[in-house]
Amino acid sequence: MILEALDITKEYRISGRKVFSALQGVSMSLGEGEVLGIVGESGSGKTTLSEIAGGLQKPTSGKVLFQGEDISLLRGDKRREYRRSVQFVFQSPRESMNPYFSIRRILSEPLSVNFPKMGRKERDKRIEETLEKVGMDPSSTLSFFPSHFSGGQSQRIAIARALLLEPKVIICDECTSALDVSLEAQIINLLSSLKRETGVAMVFISHDIALTRYISDRIMVLKDGKTVEEGDTEVVMEKPKSEYTRMLLENSFL
Numbered sequence: 001m002i003l004e005a006l007d008i009t010k011e012y013r014i015s016g017r018k019v020f021s022a023l024q025g026v027s028m029s030l031g032e033g034e035v036l037g038i039v040g041e042s043g044s045g046k047t048t049l050s051e052i053a054g055g056l057q058k059p060t061s062g063k064v065l066f067q068g069e070d071i072s073l074l075r076g077d078k079r080r081e082y083r084r085s086v087q088f089v090f091q092s093p094r095e096s097m098n099p100y101f102s103i104r105r106i107l108s109e110p111l112s113v114n115f116p117k118m119g120r121k122e123r124d125k126r127i128e129e130t131l132e133k134v135g136m137d138p139s140s141t142l143s144f145f146p147s148h149f150s151g152g153q154s155q156r157i158a159i160a161r162a163l164l165l166e167p168k169v170i171i172c173d174e175c176t177s178a179l180d181v182s183l184e185a186q187i188i189n190l191l192s193s194l195k196r197e198t199g200v201a202m203v204f205i206s207h208d209i210a211l212t213r214y215i216s217d218r219i220m221v222l223k224d225g226k227t228v229e230e231g232d233t234e235v236v237m238e239k240p241k242s243e244y245t246r247m248l249l250e251n252s253f254l
Contacts, residue, residue: 008062037216044222091174093158104142152183210252
């Protein structure tokens with residue numbers, strides 16, 4: 001497995017001594033080139049789990065393994081490799097982009113930070129090729145600012161930024177939920193084609209289990225910080241074991 005979260009518990013203190021448990025002994029695993037769909041209603045723990053797996057939060061207990069190594073013990077080059085290798089695409093791409101920076105600068109910065117010896121020509125070439133991969137024309141993109149682009153275009157740029165570092169894992173956290181149905185389908189198709197072309201593994205987080213079906217190899221269902229079901233996508237969709245999963249399916253098809 002390339003990424004594993006083992007027996008993860010996450011607790012938050014609220015109003016002094018009161019404790020809220022966002023995750024209660026949850027485990028997940030992601031194989032190379034695999035897409036794991038994590039579904040559940042708001043507050044189920046999906047984002048918390050993904051942020052712990054991606055190193056944005058620390059668990060209260062449990063551990064995360066990247067290529068078999070505990071990420072809490074990684075130092076130096078290994079820590080930097082993990083940071084490069086696990087990238088995020090968030091729900092609201094514009095909020096993760098500096099509105100005062102051009103797209104060229106937004107895409108150049110991660111390359112400059114992670115590959116300081118990369119020359120400008122090589123950097124520009126990689127940026128242009130990556131934009132083309134996600135269906136954006138570099139000549140009408142790089143000199144503009146985030147506010148010039150639609151939601152679907154902004155998400156394509158965000159995906160390009162994640163791909164620039166040639167990650168092994170991309171975590172997509174509700175990356176289509178702010179889009180209309182037609183744009184949602186475009187982004188799903190784009191992610192599916194990128195998976196085939198690059199072999200990148202993905203964690204795809206959504207409240208919509210039907211949508212998750214179109215991209216995921218396996219589906220994991222969370223409710224109130226616990227795993228209620230997990231299995232191959234078609235098995236979960238056709239023969240759900242949990243009443244909660246059946247409820248998600250019924251609501252999704254309305």
